[in-house]
Amino acid sequence: xxxxxxxxxxxxxxxxxxxxxxxxxxxxxxxxxxxxxxxxxxxxxxxxxxxxxxxxxxxxxxxxxxxxxxxxxxxxxxxxxxxxxxxxxxxxxxxxxxxxxxxxxxxxxxxxxxxxxxxxxxxxxxxxxxxxxxxxxxxxxxxxxxxxxxxxxxxxxxxxxxxxxxxxxxxxxxxxxxxxxxxxxxxxxxxxxxxxxxxxxxxxxxxxxxxxxxxxxxxxxxxxxxxxxxxxxxxxxxxxxxxxx
Amino acid sequence: xxxxxxxxxxxxxxxxxxxxxxxxxxxxxxxxxxxxxxxxxxxxxxxxxxxxxxxxxxxxxxxxxxxxxxxxxxxxxxxxxxxxxxxxxxxxxxxxxxxxxxxxxxxxxxxxxxxxxxxxxxxxxxxxxxxxxxxxxxxxxxxxxxxxxxxxxxxxxxxxxxxxxxxxxxxxxxxxxxxxxxxxxxxxxxxxxxxxxxxxxxxxxxxxxxxxxxxxxxxxxxxxxxxxxxxxxxxxxxxxxxxxxxxxxxxxxxxxxxxxxxx
Numbered sequence: 001x002x003x004x005x006x007x008x009x010x011x012x013x014x015x016x017x018x019x020x021x022x023x024x025x026x027x028x029x030x031x032x033x034x035x036x037x038x039x040x041x042x043x044x045x046x047x048x049x050x051x052x053x054x055x056x057x058x059x060x061x062x063x064x065x066x067x068x069x070x071x072x073x074x075x076x077x078x079x080x081x082x083x084x085x086x087x088x089x090x091x092x093x094x095x096x097x098x099x100x101x102x103x104x105x106x107x108x109x110x111x112x113x114x115x116x117x118x119x120x121x122x123x124x125x126x127x128x129x130x131x132x133x134x135x136x137x138x139x140x141x142x143x144x145x146x147x148x149x150x151x152x153x154x155x156x157x158x159x160x161x162x163x164x165x166x167x168x169x170x171x172x173x174x175x176x177x178x179x180x181x182x183x184x185x186x187x188x189x190x191x192x193x194x195x196x197x198x199x200x201x202x203x204x205x206x207x208x209x210x211x212x213x214x215x216x217x218x219x220x221x222x223x224x225x226x227x228x229x230x231x232x233x234x235x236x237x238x239x240x241x242x243x244x245x
Numbered sequence: 246x247x248x249x250x251x252x253x254x255x256x257x258x259x260x261x262x263x264x265x266x267x268x269x270x271x272x273x274x275x276x277x278x279x280x281x282x283x284x285x286x287x288x289x290x291x292x293x294x295x296x297x298x299x300x301x302x303x304x305x306x307x308x309x310x311x312x313x314x315x316x317x318x319x320x321x322x323x324x325x326x327x328x329x330x331x332x333x334x335x336x337x338x339x340x341x342x343x344x345x346x347x348x349x350x351x352x353x354x355x356x357x358x359x360x361x362x363x364x365x366x367x368x369x370x371x372x373x374x375x376x377x378x379x380x381x382x383x384x385x386x387x388x389x390x391x392x393x394x395x396x397x398x399x400x401x402x403x404x405x406x407x408x409x410x411x412x413x414x415x416x417x418x419x420x421x422x423x424x425x426x427x428x429x430x431x432x433x434x435x436x437x438x439x440x441x442x443x444x445x446x447x448x449x450x451x452x453x454x455x456x457x458x459x460x461x462x463x464x465x466x467x468x469x470x471x472x473x474x475x476x477x478x479x480x481x482x483x484x485x486x487x488x489x490x491x492x493x494x495x496x497x498x499x500x501x502x503x504x505x506x507x508x
Contacts, residue, residue: 036320055320055367112291112300117366147274150316152289152300155275192275192298232273236302239317240269242463243393 006165006177014176015044022160022172022220023133025227027140029148029235037149041141044174045131050141052149054121065120069113074103074123076138082130099135102198106139106159106188109197112152121151132174133161135186135200140224147232157197158224159188162217164209169216187217191225194218272299272314279312287313288322321391321415323369327360328400330381330413331371355381357411357419377401381411382437384421385453389460391416395467402468406475407448412466418456420449451478454486455495462496469506474499 007013017023023044032038037052058065065071076099080088089096107123123146125138139159146153163170163177163184170177173184183203189196205213272278278290278297286292289301290312299305301316323329333354336342350356357378358371373379391414400412403423411419422445424437441449455474459466477498478486485491 030318037318119367147302148318150301150303150319152291153274154291154293154300155298156273190275193293229273232302233271236271236273236304236317239463240271240304243465 004176004180006180006182007168007170011168013170015174017172019168020171020216020219022223023174025140025224027144027228027231029144029231035145035149037145037147037151039141039144039148041137041144043133043137043140043172045129046127046133046137047129048125048127048134048137048141050123050125050138050145052121052123052142052145052151054149055116055119055151058118058120065118068117070111070116070118071120072104072108072111072113072123073120074100074107074125074142076100076103076125076127078127078130078134082127099138102135102200103138103142106157106198107142107146109195110143110153110155110157110190111146112154115152121146130175132176132178133172136160136172136188136224139188140228144228144232148235155190155192156225156228157188158191158221158228159186159198160217160220160224161186162213162220164205164213167209169209169213171216171220183213185213185217187214187221189218189221189225191222269304271302271304273302274298274300278305278314283310284312285310287311289314289316316392318390318392322367323360323363324414325360325363327414328357328411329360329369329371329415330355330357330386330411330417330419331415332356350380355386355419357381357413381419381421383441384419385449387418387420387453387456389416389418389456389466393460393463393466394418395465397467402471404452404468404472404475406452406472407445408452410452410468410471412468418466420452420456422449447483451475451483451486454478454483458486458492458496459499461492464496464500470499470503473502477502 011018025043027039027041029039031040032051035051035053040049055070058071076096077091078089080086103123103125111121123142125142127134136159139157143157160171161173161184163173163182165182178184183205185201187196188198276299278299280296282295284297286297289299289303290297291300297312299314301314303314303316306313306315333350333352333356336352356373358373359378360369361372362370394412394414394416403409407423409421409423422441452475455471455478456466459470459474464470474495477495481491
């Protein structure tokens with residue numbers, strides 16, 4: 001795009017951030033009383049809502065039940081008003097299914113499913129406003145919602161996207177930066193152990209640069225963890241004060 | 246006809262009004278609880294490379310050598326001896342089961358029962374082998390989070406205000422008018438379909454609203470807290486108890502009284 005430089009000479013991005021800087025994150029847990037767990041997150045202008053039900057008995061065919069662990073079922077949906085142009089997205093379309101699959105892979109790695117054999121955990125995520133980094137926002141919201149539901153997890157799952165412009169790795173891409181067409185990578189990390197739950201990229205990136213981008217994404221994911229950790233501790237402290245002794 | 250409307254207002258954090266700080270050890274998943282391998286690990290923890298790590302967000306509870314993390318909000322996990330209140334959704338369709346049960350319990354009935362055994366996958370088996378359990382008649386059901394029901398010696402309470410309550414460990418609370426006379430001889434269930442008096446209905450409605458208020462302010466539910474809340478709510482009209490500011494006021498008073506009673 002003529003005239004739009006994603007990274008200025010002084011090192012500032014389009015929205016004034018530095019290369020490795022995250023957008024402002026605000027999150028809340030327990031937004032719905034009816035669901036077992038719920039959370040809302042805002043990463044810059046990207047807003048996502050996650051709701052968790054479970055663990056409960058398998059709905060539908062009993063044959064799908066796994067004898068030794070729980071089934072994790074994730075559904076992703078994007079509101080019609082989430083993008084610049086209003087677009088109706090039918091439920092079973094390819095992008096939703098793919099996102100749902102990615103989310104399922106991510107959470108099967110983190111949730112201790114062996115503790116709930118023959119049951120099902122449902123995670124529903126909806127993007128209310130999409131300004132880049134929707135997968136990351138969904139994962140972060142879903143982590144908080146799973147924590148709110150009291151489902152045992154190995155660790156937090158923190159996700160962030162990263163890109164590569166002018167030999168510099170950028171963390172937490174906004175929609176403008178994603179639309180510019182450069183390589184972008186989405187990483188979901190378990191911070192304490194540094195294990196990767198999911199790494200996704202479908203662009204062309206020279207392998208020499210991969211480590212740099214991966215490092216930037218991992219650092220950003222750890223920063224996200226710091227914020228989410230603070231939110232959860234605050235929530236737990238408030239609730240335990242109320243419950244008393 | 247006058248109508249009351251409310252606009253959405255920012256929620257203020259509930260703990261401000263309580264003003265106490267907790268001395269509990271709070272953890273989130275991924276936190277190391279201890280590196281001492283002498284402890285046995287309980288719920289909410291898992292073993293990871295020589296350390297005991299938390300798997301839920303909550304407070305650490307240590308009983309001698311057992312460490313577990315009690316999550317804030319969990320689905321109900323059955324334990325032997327728990328009282329549960331529930332609705333029959335499905336029945337085994339075997340011939341002798343039909344013959345035996347047809348007269349008594351049908352699908353859709355509300356019953357109170359005790360947990361007899363817990364299977365390895367978490368399923369529980371219930372029994373109603375005592376006259377105090379069985380089908381429930383007229384009353385009001387309130388569903389709350391199981392973590393808010395305090396574990397006590399007995400979960401069947403006859404409150405002095407004129408109604409009785411069953412605090413199911415699974416979060417289902419049943420409020421019903423106190424039966425006039427205890428039927429000890431006759432087993433089984435006799436349907437009481439006589440209309441309940443207005444006074445009894447009002448007591449039950451007030452109790453139900455009190456329980457809802459306690460739950461919104463995240464207070465533990467047990468006979469004393471429900472009773473104090475009932476007494477604190479008497480100056481207000483029953484329907485006013487559902488308003489947020491009145492809920493706060495009533496629960497605040499209940500909290501005060503409970504604190505005074507403890508200390």
